[in-house]
Amino acid sequence: MSARQTICCLVCLSMLTGCGRVVFRPDQQTAQAISLSPEQQQTLAQQQQQFQNRAAELDRDNQELESLLAQSRQESQLLREQVSATQSQLRATTDQLAGLQQERAQLQSKTQAMMASVKTPGPAGIRANNTLLRPLSVGSLPGVDVRQDGDTIRISIPADEVFQPGAAQLKPGGDQLLMRVAADVIAAYPEQVIGIEGHTDSAPPASPQFPTSHHLSVAQATTAYDLLTRGANVPAQQVFVIGHGGNHPRMSNATDAGRQANRRIEVVVYPEVVRRR
CATH class of the missing domain: 3.30.1330.60 (OmpA-like domain)
Structure with a gap:
């Protein structure tokens, strides 16, 4: 067991047993073996398993968030592309409408010019028979x-x-x-x-x-x-x-x-x- 692991075990043991302070002197030449009871070992094992489970759960949550983020980025890109396509269609439709309006104005101008060119004085109207009424x-x-x-x-x-x-x-x-x-x-x-x-x-x-x-x-x-x-x-x-x-x-x-x-x-x-x- 490494020195760091030993220190962690001593800290956890002190918290579980409620004993006095545990002093670790790394300058001691001989380290005394730490003896844990089966209950303490089981408790440490359970805590370690809980930490591992929590770490695994956090890792899964992180992976799920990353997947959601990637999906959100993909949807955002798709929306941007759709908006760009819609804007392009709108510009094309606007240009087409402007062209149609211009053609309509030209056609109306030509029609009016043609009507003005062919307009001639009409023939004399037929007089109603009240002006021709004769006694019968x-x-x-x-x-x-x-x-x-x-x-x-x-x-x-x-x-x-x-x-x-x-x-x-x-x-x-x-x-x-x-x-x-x-x-x-x-x-x-x-x-x-x-x-x-x-x-x-x-x-x-x-x-x-x-x-x-x-x-x-x-x-x-x-x-x-x-x-x-x-x-x-x-x-x-x-x-x-x-x-x-x-x-x-x-x-x-x-x-x-x-x-x-x-x-x-x-x-x-x-x-x-x-x-x-």
Whole structure:
């Protein structure tokens, strides 16, 4: 046993036994052997084992802390790299957005320049028919209604006065009524575009010849067109035909009077002019 170990043993022994001071004189030539009881030796062994266990535990804790520190450094480096990549992407996106904004401004400038270069004075507007309104004698006929609708003039003729019920065949005297209206319109507006519109009520046609109200309205308008172009010598290029069915009622279809008013032929005078050849 070395001198240092001997001193440690004496110090521990004095603390355990509670004896007086232990004096060690290294200059003594003969060192007396130290005698420990089995209990003391066991106690020293237990303390030494506890110190070793504690040292091993501290070593494990130190190793775990070093591992955590290394992991923390690795995560910190990864975060720094992610932040750097995000900043790079943000700068690239910002540059791209600035480029798009510049391209948009250039495109807007070019568009405005093109619009300014192609802008020319527009043609003279079509005058509404209120400036061309002329007296029509057919307005005094029973059931015939003449009214201004925006820039058009509409002459409404009861279909019940012209056609057989639910059919496109003319009633006796119906052709004369249409011819009189056509003659009056052509005399007042010899060059205007004329539309012939067929209108019905909401009830479906009873005849299998006309499966829908649109078929019936087109057939009635076509009959009027044939009469005007052939009998009244109205130029075909000046007239067109529309069948509205029951889509544009003038009155409610809840009553007989309303349904009767909705069944009509309308001769519409437009502001456009068709030059005859």
